[in-house]
Amino acid sequence: MQFSYLNYSKQRVFDFICLWLLPVGLLLLLSDLYFLPGRSLHHKLYYGLFSIPTLIAIILRPRELKEILRDPIVLGFMLFAAWAMASLMWTNGEEDFLGSLKPALHLLMLFWGCTLLTRYRSESLQPVFFAAAIIALVATVYNLYMFISHFAPQDRMVGAGAFDNPLLSSHAFGFFCIYWLTLGMTCKRPQILFIAIPAFTIMFAALLATGSRTPLVAVVMAMVWLSFICWNRRSLALMSMLIAGGVVVIALFSEMIMSRGSSFRFELWQLVLEQIKLMPWIGHGYESTLSLDPGAGLLLSEPHNFALGVLYYTGILGFTPWLFMQVWGLYSSWRHRVQPLFILASAWLVYGIGAGLTEGGGILPRPKEHWYLLWIPLALIAALSINQRFKTLRDRPVRSLSRAALDTLQAHAHVIEEDGLGPKVLRLENGNFLKLFRGRRCYTSGSFNPYSERFAVNSERLQDMGIAAPKILDLYQLTDGSTAVLYQPLPGQTLRQVMQSMGSPAVRQALVERFGKFLAVLHGKGVYFRSLHLGNVLLMDDGEFALIDIADMHIYPSSLRIALRKRNLRHMQRYPEDRRWLFEEQLQALLDGYASLADPVAVNSLSQQIKVQAAT
Incomplete structure (x- = not known):
C-alpha cells in the first residue's frame, strides 16, 4: 500500500508539472521581460517555474528521455554543449566549471520542458503564445506612448521593464512582430486579421523606434520564408507588400539604410576572423576572453555575429552541430508545414538567423533576449518534431x-x-x-x-x-x-442500443463486467472522456469496445486521479437508462470488472461514492 501511495504521489507531481507549471513558466519566459524590473528576477522565474520542474519531471519519469534523445536537434544541441564544455580545458577564462555548465543545463531543460509540455498539454501552446503576445502588445503600446511623449532627434527607444538597450529591445519587439504576422498568415477565421494586422503594425513601429536596422532585415527574411512555407493568397499579398515597401525604402531612405553610422561591425568581423584563423578547428575555448579594438578608442568583447562567435569559441567542430540544428529545424518545419505551430517556430528561427547577423555574445547565454533569436525557436521545433510521433498534433491539412x-x-x-x-x-x-x-x-x-x-x-x-x-x-x-x-465509421452498435436489445440478465451482467474492465483501461491510460456514457461507447462487430464523439476528451500524462474517475461516473449517472443498468441492476458486475484492472483504492472510492449517491 505504501509503494502504491508513493507511485500515486509521483504521478500527481508529474501531472502538475506538465499541465500547470510548464505552461505558466513558458508564458513568463516569453513575456516577463516586458514588465520585470531586471533580468535577475527573469532568471529566477525561469529556473523556478520551468527549468527545475522539468528536471524533477525527468527524474520522476526517466523513460521520457527515450524519445527526446532520438531527436536530431536535441542531439545536435547536446553535442554542441558537450564540445563547448570540453573546450574549457584550453580556455583562458576564470569562471569555474560548474558556473560554465549551468547555462547549458538550463538550455537543455528548455528543450526537454518544451517537449513535455507539447506532449501532455499541446492544446495550451497556442493560448500561451497568444497571451504572451497580448502582454507584449500592451507593454509596447505604453513604450511607444512614452517614447513619443519625450521624443528628441536621434533618440532610440528602449523598452521598459528589464530591457536596457535599443538593440536587445528590438529582439523582443521583432519576436512578437513575427508572431502577429504568422497569425495573420495562418488563421482560418477572417476575424483574427482584425487583431493581427493592427498588432503587427504596433510591434513593427516599436521595432523602427529602436533604430536598429538588422532586425528589419530579419523581419524581411521571415516574411519571405512565410510567403513560401504558407503559399496561399496571403502569400501573394505579403510578397507584393515587400516589393512595394522595398521600392519606397530604396527611393526615400537609401542613404539612411546604407549608411554605417557609428557601427564598426565590419572592422570587428575582420578582427574576429583573424583570431579564428589561429585556432580554426577547436576554437579558443568556451569562456575565453575576447578583446577587439576596431579603431574607435574602445575595446569590445563581442564579435557581434552569432556564427563568428561560435567559430571563435568552439571552432569548426562546435560550429558544425550549431549550424546543423538550424538547418534541420528549417527542414523539419518545411516537412510539417501543415501544422501552424511549425510555421510559427520556423518563422521565429528565420528571424533569429537574420537578427543574429549583427548580434552575438555568449554562445550559451543565460535566459535573456538572445533566447528569442535562437534557443526558443529551436526548442519549440524539436518539441513539435518529437511529438509528431506521439500523434499529439494535427498532421493533416x-x-x-x-x-x-x-x-x-x-x-x-x-x-x-x-x-x-x-x-x-x-x-x-x-x-x-x-x-x-x-x-x-x-x-x-x-x-x-x-x-x-x-x-x-x-x-x-x-x-x-x-x-x-x-x-x-x-x-x-x-x-x-x-x-x-x-x-x-466503425462497424457496430452503441452500448446503449445493445443493452436495450438484451433480454437475458446474465448476458447483460457479462457485458457490464466487460465494460467495467474497459473503463478501468481508459482510466489507467489517463483517458478522461467528459462525455462518457453508453451512447458514446461502441460495441463493434468483433466484440471489442470503441469510443465515438471524442472531441470532448483529454489524455492526461498519468492514470486518472480519483477525483476525475468519480466525475466520470457521475456523468454517466445523469442518464436514467445508464444509471439503472450500471449502478442499480449490475453495479457489482461493473465494480468487479473495474477492480480486475484498477487499483483497489480507486475501486473503494468509486464504490463508496456510488453507495452514497444511491442512498440519497
Whole structure:
C-alpha cells in the first residue's frame, strides 16, 4: 500500500508539472521581460517555474528521455554543449566549471520542458503564445506612448521593464512582430486579421523606434520564408507588400539604410576572423576572453555575429552541430508545414538567423533576449518534431469547404443528429460520416484548437494507444466559421442500443463486467472522456469496445486521479437508462470488472461514492 501511495504521489507531481507549471513558466519566459524590473528576477522565474520542474519531471519519469534523445536537434544541441564544455580545458577564462555548465543545463531543460509540455498539454501552446503576445502588445503600446511623449532627434527607444538597450529591445519587439504576422498568415477565421494586422503594425513601429536596422532585415527574411512555407493568397499579398515597401525604402531612405553610422561591425568581423584563423578547428575555448579594438578608442568583447562567435569559441567542430540544428529545424518545419505551430517556430528561427547577423555574445547565454533569436525557436521545433510521433498534433491539412459543396453533401446525406441550428452528424452516400462543429462568436478555446481538430487528434492518439476510434479522412473549414471532420465509421452498435436489445440478465451482467474492465483501461491510460456514457461507447462487430464523439476528451500524462474517475461516473449517472443498468441492476458486475484492472483504492472510492449517491 505504501509503494502504491508513493507511485500515486509521483504521478500527481508529474501531472502538475506538465499541465500547470510548464505552461505558466513558458508564458513568463516569453513575456516577463516586458514588465520585470531586471533580468535577475527573469532568471529566477525561469529556473523556478520551468527549468527545475522539468528536471524533477525527468527524474520522476526517466523513460521520457527515450524519445527526446532520438531527436536530431536535441542531439545536435547536446553535442554542441558537450564540445563547448570540453573546450574549457584550453580556455583562458576564470569562471569555474560548474558556473560554465549551468547555462547549458538550463538550455537543455528548455528543450526537454518544451517537449513535455507539447506532449501532455499541446492544446495550451497556442493560448500561451497568444497571451504572451497580448502582454507584449500592451507593454509596447505604453513604450511607444512614452517614447513619443519625450521624443528628441536621434533618440532610440528602449523598452521598459528589464530591457536596457535599443538593440536587445528590438529582439523582443521583432519576436512578437513575427508572431502577429504568422497569425495573420495562418488563421482560418477572417476575424483574427482584425487583431493581427493592427498588432503587427504596433510591434513593427516599436521595432523602427529602436533604430536598429538588422532586425528589419530579419523581419524581411521571415516574411519571405512565410510567403513560401504558407503559399496561399496571403502569400501573394505579403510578397507584393515587400516589393512595394522595398521600392519606397530604396527611393526615400537609401542613404539612411546604407549608411554605417557609428557601427564598426565590419572592422570587428575582420578582427574576429583573424583570431579564428589561429585556432580554426577547436576554437579558443568556451569562456575565453575576447578583446577587439576596431579603431574607435574602445575595446569590445563581442564579435557581434552569432556564427563568428561560435567559430571563435568552439571552432569548426562546435560550429558544425550549431549550424546543423538550424538547418534541420528549417527542414523539419518545411516537412510539417501543415501544422501552424511549425510555421510559427520556423518563422521565429528565420528571424533569429537574420537578427543574429549583427548580434552575438555568449554562445550559451543565460535566459535573456538572445533566447528569442535562437534557443526558443529551436526548442519549440524539436518539441513539435518529437511529438509528431506521439500523434499529439494535427498532421493533416484543413481544407476549405464552400457553402455550395456543403449543401450538395447535405442534399444527398442522411441526418444522424441535429439541433436547433441544423444537422450535426451526416451519413454521406459513400457511408462516411461528416460531423459539424458550429462556430462561436465569442473567443473561446475552440478558437485556438477547433473541436474538429481535437476530434481528429484524439482519434489518432486513441488508436496509437490500442483503443478503437473512428478513422479520420479529412478536416474542413466552412465559410461561416464552423469546422467539420470527415471520418470512416466503425462497424457496430452503441452500448446503449445493445443493452436495450438484451433480454437475458446474465448476458447483460457479462457485458457490464466487460465494460467495467474497459473503463478501468481508459482510466489507467489517463483517458478522461467528459462525455462518457453508453451512447458514446461502441460495441463493434468483433466484440471489442470503441469510443465515438471524442472531441470532448483529454489524455492526461498519468492514470486518472480519483477525483476525475468519480466525475466520470457521475456523468454517466445523469442518464436514467445508464444509471439503472450500471449502478442499480449490475453495479457489482461493473465494480468487479473495474477492480480486475484498477487499483483497489480507486475501486473503494468509486464504490463508496456510488453507495452514497444511491442512498440519497
